[in-house]
Amino acid sequence: MRYDDDRDGRSFDHVADPTARRSAxxxxxxxxxxxxxxxxxxxxxxxxxxxxxxxxxxxDDGSTDATASExxxxxxLVVTLPFNLGIGGAVQTGFLFAQANGYEYMAQVDGDGQHSxxxxxxxxxxxxxxxxxxMACGSxxxxxxxxxxxxxxxxxxxxxxxxxxxxxxxxxxTDPTSGFRVWNRRAIELFAAGYPHDYPEVESLLMLHLSxxxxxxxxxxxxxxxxxxxxxxxARSGYYMLKVSxxxxxGLLRRPIAVAPARFEPKV
Amino acid sequence: xxxxxxxxxxxxxxGMVVLVVELVRRRxxxxxxxxxxxxxxxxxxxxxxxxxxxxxxxxxVGIYYPPTAFLxxxxxxxxxxxxxxxxxxxxxxxxxxxxxxxxxLLETELATQRLRAPAVEVPEPLVPATTVARHSSNRxxxxxxx
Numbered sequence: 001m002r003y004d005d006d007r008d009g010r011s012f013d014h015v016a017d018p019t020a021r022r023s024a025x026x027x028x029x030x031x032x033x034x035x036x037x038x039x040x041x042x043x044x045x046x047x048x049x050x051x052x053x054x055x056x057x058x059x060d061d062g063s064t065d066a067t068a069s070e071x072x073x074x075x076x077l078v079v080t081l082p083f084n085l086g087i088g089g090a091v092q093t094g095f096l097f098a099q100a101n102g103y104e105y106m107a108q109v110d111g112d113g114q115h116s117x118x119x120x121x122x123x124x125x126x127x128x129x130x131x132x133x134x135m136a137c138g139s140x141x142x143x144x145x146x147x148x149x150x151x152x153x154x155x156x157x158x159x160x161x162x163x164x165x166x167x168x169x170x171x172x173x174t175d176p177t178s179g180f181r182v183w184n185r186r187a188i189e190l191f192a193a194g195y196p197h198d199y200p201e202v203e204s205l206l207m208l209h210l211s212x213x214x215x216x217x218x219x220x221x222x223x224x225x226x227x228x229x230x231x232x233x234x235a236r237s238g239y240y241m242l243k244v245s246x247x248x249x250x251g252l253l254r255r256p257i258a259v260a261p262a263r264f265e266p267k268v
Numbered sequence: 269x270x271x272x273x274x275x276x277x278x279x280x281x282x283g284m285v286v287l288v289v290e291l292v293r294r295r296x297x298x299x300x301x302x303x304x305x306x307x308x309x310x311x312x313x314x315x316x317x318x319x320x321x322x323x324x325x326x327x328x329v330g331i332y333y334p335p336t337a338f339l340x341x342x343x344x345x346x347x348x349x350x351x352x353x354x355x356x357x358x359x360x361x362x363x364x365x366x367x368x369x370x371x372x373l374l375e376t377e378l379a380t381q382r383l384r385a386p387a388v389e390v391p392e393p394l395v396p397a398t399t400v401a402r403h404s405s406n407r408x409x410x411x412x413x414x
Contacts, residue, residue, distance in 0.1 A: 059372075077376065077380070078376070079372045079373060079375075079376045080372055080375065080376075081368050081369070081372045082368050082371055082372065083368060085365055085368060085369070089365050089368070089369065092369065093369045093372060093373065096369055096373060097373060097376075100373070197365075
């Protein structure tokens with residue numbers, strides 16, 4: 001284990017009951033947000049109004065705008081990081097939260113409005129149907145029904161990662177950069193112990209695979225972002241490609257973090 | 269090798285050792301990093317004094333002018349130290365990230381608990397921040413002296 005952690009004595013039980021207005025205590029929806037004040041309120045209320053019962057936590061990744069207050073006003077619990085950690089660190093905070101509070105499932109929905117919360121149910125159902133499945137990943141490209149438009153450069157990048165992962169894992173991966181995912185308890189334990197840093201989506205697929213956990217892609221619709229900016233600007237995309245490629249390569253050489261499947265007992 | 273170069277290299281190496289020891293003495297440099305610097309300085313001092321050894325090394329790797337071998341070795345140590353700093357920086361970043369996550373989660377827990385129990389009065393006023401800071405820095409320096 002990379003992180004020695006003694007959180008057994010801790011409990012965030014209160015989060016699962018009185019303050020959260022519509023609590024189910026089973027599914028935690030994590031919304032990582034960095035300067036998303038224009039879209040975060042809509043995203044939070046859409047999640048709270050969607051048909052899947054869940055608790056919503058916004059991880060405010062050191063935003064300098066009104067993201068935190070907007071999210072709080074929209075009814076989410078807000079965890080404010082003291083400074084910007086990047087998407088990986090923010091999502092891992094979500095995993096730590098889900099782990100400490102005994103959530104059975106955790107979902108990630110981006111704060112920019114790209115993901116439609118209505119599709120959460122589809123992802124969640126995929127996990128519930130198959131207890132051996134540890135993660136369901138929403139894919140934009142699994143079917144051609146959903147028209148998703150991205151710039152050529154971005155599509156090319158996604159294709160390249162899809163291609164290399166497909167070959168590294170010997171299975172078809174269509175949308176490795178999608179952040180629209182639902183994990184079960186086993187995956188929560190794994191990623192609470194260690195989650196890739198800067199651009200985690202691609203690398204975490206490899207981590208799951210190497211740790212012997214299973215995942216499946218599920219077709220979901222995605223929109224263009226409603227506001228804010230992608231952390232991957234065109235100037236940074238070269239760095240992104242290189243960094244993720246190095247991470248993938250190093251990941252293949254690394255020993256996986258062991259998670260004991262037997263350890264999990266859902267707190268009901 | 270010329271005597272002048274030898275004297276210069278010896279002075280350089282001794283200067284480095286003295287500087288590192290002085291920094292450790294003043295607690296500006298922790299022993300952990302000082303060790304690598306000391307190793308580098310002592311190796312350079314050894315080669316500056318032991319000319320025959322330097323000549324052997326430069327011959328072995330095909331350097332015709334021994335003082336160049338001295339520079340090459342010094343440079344290798346510099347690279348090694350830089351790598352060491354990158355490792356240290358990565359580790360610090362990792363630790364800082366973990367601290368930030370813990371603090372954020374604790375703050376959230378605290379805020380939610382305050383929300384839940386607004387009627388309860390806190391009997392003891394919180395210790396002023398300055399006192400806490402002084403306490404912790406005292407403790408840190410005590411550990412150093414041990």
